[in-house]
Amino acid sequence: MKIVMCASEVVPFAKTGGLADVAGALPIALEKAGHEVIVIMPGYKAVYAKTALLIKNVRPGLSSAAIGKAVKVYFIDHDFYFNRDALYGDKAGDYIDNIDRFSFFCRRTLDLLKEIDFKADIIHCHDWQSAMVPVYLKSMTYSTDPFYKTMRTVFTIHNIGYQGLFNKNEFPKLGLAWNFFGVESLEYYEQVNFLKGGIVFSDVINTVSDTYSKEIRTSEFGFGMEGILDKRKDSLFGIINGLDYSIWDPAADNFIAAKFSAKDPAGKSVCKEDLQKICKFPLKKNVPLVGVVSRLAQQKGFDIVAEGIDKMCKMDLQMVILGTGDEKYHKIMESMVKKYPKVISLHLKFDDTLAHKIYAGSDIFLMPSRYEPCGLGQMISMKYGALPLVFKTGGLADTVDASNGFIFDKYSSEELLKTVKKALQAYQSPEKWKKLVDKAIKCDFSWLVSAKKYVQLYENARNRS
Numbered sequence: 376m377k378i379v380m381c382a383s384e385v386v387p388f389a390k391t392g393g394l395a396d397v398a399g400a401l402p403i404a405l406e407k408a409g410h411e412v413i414v415i416m417p418g419y420k421a422v423y424a425k426t427a428l429l430i431k432n433v434r435p436g437l438s439s440a441a442i443g444k445a446v447k448v449y450f451i452d453h454d455f456y457f458n459r460d461a462l463y464g465d466k467a468g469d470y471i472d473n474i475d476r477f478s479f480f481c482r483r484t485l486d487l488l489k490e491i492d493f494k495a496d497i498i499h500c501h502d503w504q505s506a507m508v509p510v511y512l513k514s515m516t517y518s519t520d521p522f523y524k525t526m527r528t529v530f531t532i533h534n535i536g537y538q539g540l541f542n543k544n545e546f547p548k549l550g551l552a553w554n555f556f557g558v559e560s561l562e563y564y565e566q567v568n569f570l571k572g573g574i575v576f577s578d579v580i581n582t583v584s585d586t587y588s589k590e591i592r593t594s595e596f597g598f599g600m601e602g603i604l605d606k607r608k609d610s611l612f613g614i615i616n617g618l619d620y621s622i623w624d625p626a627a628d629n630f631i632a633a634k635f636s637a638k639d640p641a642g643k644s645v646c647k648e649d650l651q652k653i654c655k656f657p658l659k660k661n662v663p664l665v666g667v668v669s670r671l672a673q674q675k676g677f678d679i680v681a682e683g684i685d686k687m688c689k690m691d692l693q694m695v696i697l698g699t700g701d702e703k704y705h706k707i708m709e710s711m712v713k714k715y716p717k718v719i720s721l722h723l724k725f726d727d728t729l730a731h732k733i734y735a736g737s738d739i740f741l742m743p744s745r746y747e748p749c750g751l752g753q754m755i756s757m758k759y760g761a762l763p764l765v766f767k768t769g770g771l772a773d774t775v776d777a778s779n780g781f782i783f784d785k786y787s788s789e790e791l792l793k794t795v796k797k798a799l800q801a802y803q804s805p806e807k808w809k810k811l812v813d814k815a816i817k818c819d820f821s822w823l824v825s826a827k828k829y830v831q832l833y834e835n836a837r838n839r840s
């Protein structure tokens with residue numbers, strides 16, 4: 376099959392979250408399975424800042440590089456739109472011209488396919504930033520151009536909380552007829568909603584876990600999209616993300632202090648000591664080390680973590696937090712560091728190396744997300760022998776159970792604290808702990824399995840008229 380992966384962030388070129396991991400790894404897995412894949416993303420400033428990546432300018436407005444064996448990655452260049460410090464916004468909030476930036480990206484994506492004569496079977500779009508591709512494909516000149524006629528679209532929702540909402544006044548910028556602005560189309564309460572466009576106009580929709588695909592059809596998790604998703608329930612699927620084990624494997628990880636594996640786990644204690652040193656913690660072997668690598672946001676469970684953190688710091692544990700997010704949570708955690716400097720260590724930044732060291736050095740990985748479309752953190756932590764402690768939702772519910780981690784099913788700080796206590800108790804029983812770690816380390820979330828499911832989904836989309 377000829378497949379286009381269209382995404383606003385792709386590892387190793389630009390990343391703010393899990394979407395980038397998927398958009399970087401899935402094309403390579405598809406290539407391995409014998410498909411012809413290209414990737415299209417914006418050419419941000421960050422992409423060109425990484426000089427180690429071999430990026431060639433093809434012509435004005437277009438650059439390219441390669442991943443995997445020969446997957447071509449095309450960068451849509453636009454100095455004004457994409458040569459900025461961040462991907463979507465700065466401290467002041469989202470960039471005010473995101474509607475221009477990402478509608479431009481989507482239209483250029485479709486134009487590019489014709490320019491390079493890539494007659495795709497499937498255009499696989501991700502999240503609101505590329506959600507206008509399916510809309511444009513069924514409108515403007517694309518809908519009548521024979522070149523695009525057999526192309527089908529798959530739209531993956533990585534997080535329904537981010538929808539790309541814009542003022543109705545800006546609708547004309549999209550170049551679409553007003554009949555595309557309506558409740559059956561792009562309108563959402565007098566606003567333009569890109570994500571909704573993707574849901575309505577794509578051939579097949581999926582989310583990144585089975586449980587999340589069901590949750591988003593309810594008002595609790597649907598962020599207003601539950602109605603339209605329920606209408607499209609026959610076209611809505613769930614495929615858990617794979618994990619890129621070429622990046623996340625403690626047996627071959629150059630970022631960590633000592634390599635280890637299920638067969639040879641001795642290096643893990645070296646990694647723990649290394650992490651304790653980084654955190655300036657007492658070098659105690661028998662105190663469980665709790666790691667967090669996460670956005671500091673309510674979605675990630677920081678409301679209940681913040682509520683329970685003082686009590687947690689009084690328990691017999693050490694805790695390291697890496698991440699940035701809401702100022703409110705930065706402050707709360709900073710005050711905890713002042714109060715319990717030997718117990719909690721805070722790193723308010725994005726730091727890949729430290730992330731690897733935390734997965735490798737922790738005993739428990741705390742990820743009590745209120746909702747979690749898939750979640751990579753828990754899968755990574757399992758591979759590194761850090762047992763995930765999670766709330767039962769979305770992808771967390773699909774990957775963690777009592778045999779490989781700790782899971783609670785009522786979202787509250789009391790339940791969180793109870794579960795932390797349970798984990799600390801289990802840690803005191805080395806035999807029990809070893810069994811859990813062994814099961815976790817052996818979990819296989821490889822892309823091969825998920826890529827196969829995507830191929831089935833693409834076949835499904837191709838069979839739609």
Ligand code: ADP
Pocket residue numbers: 391392393394396534668669670697698699724725726727730749750751752753755
């Ligand atoms: P999200 O909702 O943020 O996409 P995921 O769990 O799906 O959550 O993916 C998060 C990814 O980003 C993981 O690979 C995680 O290790 C990484 N990550 C998150 N915060 C940081 C950080 N501050 N520094 C380094 N890596 C981070």
